Structure formats: C-alpha cells, structure tokens
Amino acid sequence: MKQNIGRCEFSQFPNLSKTICQEDDISNYVQHLNDLSSDFETRFEDVLTMVIPQLIINPYGDIEETDVILQAELIGISTN
Template sequence: MDTKDKILKENLMKRKTDIAYLTDLFTKFNMVNLQLQGDSSNLIKTKFILSAFLSRVKLMKQNIGRGEFSQFPNLSQTSCQEDDVSTYVQHLNALYSDFKSRFEDILTMVIPPWIINPYGDIEETNVIIQEELTELSTNEDLRFSLKTDISNSGCKTTYPLLIPYYGI
C-alpha cells in the first residue's frame, strides 16, 4: 500500500483508533442483537436486555472518559489521542440518549410483580384477576413450568383473564 496510494494509507492510519472503537462497539451491538433473537424472546426479557445494555453504555462512557479502555479490546491496543477520547465519550453519550428515547416504551414498561414471582403477594394485584392468581399461586403443576418459561406454561389457557391485563 506504500507505493500504490500513500494518501489512503495515511488516512487509514489516522482513523485506526476510530476503526478499533467502532469494531469493539459493533461487537457489543451484535451480542445484544443475538440475545434479542429466538423463540424464547418476550417483552420482559427484552426490557432486561436493553436496560443492561444501557447500563453498560453508561459504564463504557465513564471508563473511556478516564482513559480506561479494557471494555474496548481493539481500542486498547492503539494509541488513542485525547481528542479521540472526547469524541468517543460524546458518541457514547449520544448513543445512550438515542437508545433511551427509541426504546422508552419498553424501558418504562411496568412488569407486574406476579409475573416475576407468581407465588408472591397477590393483594396488590387488580381485583378482577386476584381469584385466578390465588389459584395460580397454589398450582404445583405449573410451578416448575413457570420457572422455565411463562409463555409456554399453560397459563394462557388455564388463566385467560391474565391475558388482557398483561399480554402474556
């Protein structure tokens, strides 16, 4: 490349840290994307995955701002200038804000306590579905399947009043 296009080589060398940063960041995007795929995906799992990703972006922004690049393995192998660090912090800040506004509906979604712990207190639940939740809380046959996957546990047919309220 030295003899063919010296300008291209110089530009690539100038942007080596940018390429390393974006490579590391897109690796993280791909990991989140893979977690969101599959038959077992649901809104609750999606909320937890997106919340965790936003927390990691916030942490990455703090760490990279103070020169800690361990979350960016490719970037840590380059010599990063202060201007580049500032640009990456701004980018991560914008990314955080964009994700937070784009997925606001999922991130602010209220997950009823009985979905997380169907065997917990039902008194704070809507009166209309308390009867079904009372039965659900004592149903030992469903206890095992609820631990593994609520969407395939039989709740949809056994407790139909829960569907309109919580969209299981």
Template sequence: MKQNIGRGEFSQFPNLSQTSCQEDDVSTYVQHLNALYSDFEYRFEDVLTMVIPPWIINPYGDIEETNVIIQEELAELSTNEELKVQFKNGYQQFWL
C-alpha cells in the first residue's frame, strides 16, 4: 500500500482518489506509514514470532510429536463427532 501512495495512487482511499496531492505531502504520508509499520512490528513482535503447534491448526492430524497429556486429550477429542463438525467451520472458532 505504501508503494501505491508513494506513486500518488490512492485507490485504497476512495475519498482521496479524486484529489491531487503535492509530492511533499505524499512523502510525509509515506514516512508516517513507515513509522506506523515499524511501531506495529515492535508492539506485536511476540505475536509475529509466535510458533503455533501443528495440533492447534489440526487437532485431528498426526499427534505423535506432542506431549503425552496433550495426546490423550486429542485422542479423546477425535472421538467426539459433534466437535468434528464444529471443526469444519474453522479452527479459530473451534478453540473458542
């Protein structure tokens, strides 16, 4: 998006797409976007580097690599037909 703004293309912003901006203004916008991007990277570094175990994404997949206690829970989970149907709606909703 910042590349588009740097070129003066504001198609992502319908209200701005009909206006013309001066080069200095566009440069300021790009600097603000770069600062915002850096700030988000810093603030959410822990989330961006988070390693999600495969069994979270697919609890019905291979469970051999997981902790024994988790294996038992996942084995029990795999026999619950109601939860299997719920999982088909996506793992994000499944774990809530």
C-alpha cells in the first residue's frame, strides 16, 4: 500500500482517487506510514516472533503429531 500511495494510486480509497496529489504531501504520508510500520514491528516484535504450537493453530489436525495422552481426547473431540 505504501508503494501505491507513493505513486498516487489510490485504488483502495475511491474518494482519494478524485483528488490531486501534491508531491510534498505524498512524501510526508509515505514517511509517516514507514514510521508507523517500524513502530509496530518494534512494539509487537514478541508477538511476531512467537512460536505457536501446531495444536493451537489447527486443533483438529494430524493426530499423529500430538502427545499420546492427548490423542484419545482429540479423536473424541473430532468425532463429536
């Protein structure tokens, strides 16, 4: 999206596509978006690098990959 705004392509924003863009304004907006992106990456670095177990992502997935203790419960849950 930053690249589109930098090229004055506002297809995601129909109301903006009717406006005339000033180069100074566009460069400010792109810089602001870059700063926001960097800030989000810094603030949520722990979330972005979090390793989520496959059981959480897909609880009804491959039963063979789970612990033996949980296999019976998963089979029961997935058949109900």
